[in-house]
Amino acid sequence: MGTLVIEHAHVYTADAERHEHPDGHVVVVDGVIAAVGDGPADAAWTGRRVNARGCLVTPGLVNTHHHLYQWVTRGFAVDGTLFEWLTTLYPVWGHLDEDTTRTAATGALATLALSGCTTTTDHHYVFPTDGGDLLAAEIEAARTVGLRFHPTRGSMDLGRSQGGLPPDSVVEDIDTILAASSDAIDRFHDPSPGSMLRVALAPCSPFSVTADLLRASAGLARERGVRLHTHLAETLDEEDYCREHFGSTPVEYMESLGWLGPDVWFAHAVHLDDASIATMAATGTGAAHCPSSNARLGAGIARVRDLRDAGVPVGLGVDGAASNEHASLWEEVRHAVLFARARGGPQALSVRDAVDLATIGGARVLGRADDIGSLEVGKQADLAVWDLSTLGHVDVADPVAALVLGGPPPLRLLLVRGEAVVSGGALTTVDVDAVAAEVAASSRALLQRAGFVS
Secondary structure, X not given: OXXXXXXXXXXXXXXXXXXXXXXXXEEEEOOEEEEEEEOOOOOOOOOEEEEOOOEEEEEOEEXXXXXXXXXXXXXXXOOOOHHHHHHHHXXXXXXXXXXXXXXXXXXXXHHHHHOOEEEEEEEEOOOOOOOOOHHHHHHHHHHHHOOEEEEEEEEOOOOHHHOOOOOHHHOOOHHHHHHHHHHHHHHHOOOOOOOOEOOEEEEOOOOOOOHHHHHHHHHHHHHHOOEEEEEXXXXXXXXXXXXXXXXXXXXXXXXXXXXOOOOEEEEEOOOOOXXXXXXXXXXXXXXXXXXXXXXXXXXXXXXXXXXXXXOOOEEEOOOOXXXXXXXXXXXXXXXXXXXXXXXXXXXXOXXXXXXXXXXXXXXXXXXXXXXXXXXXXXXXXXXXXXXXXXXXXXXXXXXXXXHHHOOOOOXXXXXXXXXXXXXXXXXXXXXXXXXXXXXXXXXXXXXXXXXXXX
16 A cells, blocks of 8 residues: 655644644555654655645544434434334335445445544344345445444344334344344454454344343353444433333443443433443443434433543444434534533533544444554554635634534545545545435335335
């Protein structure tokens, strides 16, 4: 891959000391960061040189929660609660197939890349019996777009007839789920340093899976050395459900099933009492904060300041595209600041706190802080070069504030493992106009199969 020298930029490293270089450089050699520092790079570095004057360089953004398949089902139940939204869309999602999932994932991943994202997870938990190999389809999409990918093999085994929320047509039995989970690890999980593909196990939520599945999934994940993920404490309805069915808070319930630890992260974590936050902090359990989706569904605002102060690993997530139609990870950085301050005042979250949530914070949540999430020598060259020289940003005194509080800045360059996925504001890996046409056709075909349109 050779050597790339980016210089004369404002460099925000997101390292432990929050080093910044107002006129700095980053040197990339064969996909790895070889130098970071003040001033122009040493002339001894030979290779392509990029004059990034007027730009801000940050680590690539890390997305800790998504549902890629939802890209083809946006704009439904736009004024509904979480449960109303789910019951509207489950009948549609029951008709997913391999081609639809690949197309949806390509559209969602392309959008993430254009918003500065270099690493993303995905929580896929809907597996219709005749749908095909949906996990392989989204992995293929991630390879095509060029993002570092952490897909999860999700699951649901508690259908409506057993008191759960999803219709029986989209749930699986435990044996099928565990066999498919083990197979996903065998086929796709790469634990090596710098890996582009790691798998986790992710039963959907306390109201769509049984305690037996949660226990068994935790046992399998720890036996195989992969992480665990689920939705938790997203709405007050879930709090009521857990107290009614299990006599406990959501965190207490998960603790009773062995679902706390540094290998676990929960999506949302909005409605947590002090004891739950303390428990998560003591066990190293992470949280994926999804401010836009939580606002869109009226779920509430997570206690991000309290979570961080307690020591809980916190990252950002766009959540599914059907509950966050924009699905821009840059926007989550901005909303994290604004919503935290709406809740707790102007000191609740700084602009640098927000960038850290989206970079090194997300890397910690995914267990990748050793090789991504900050601009440090020896780490993977996943980085974003934001152009702040245009009208919307040029006179903002603080470049980090310009990124977070201004409008979306042009993305001059996005590198994943040193390879340009975005250059000059355009994707280098896929034709976005062609993808848009495919998404439109796939969405209409899915809605026709589900009987939503004629």
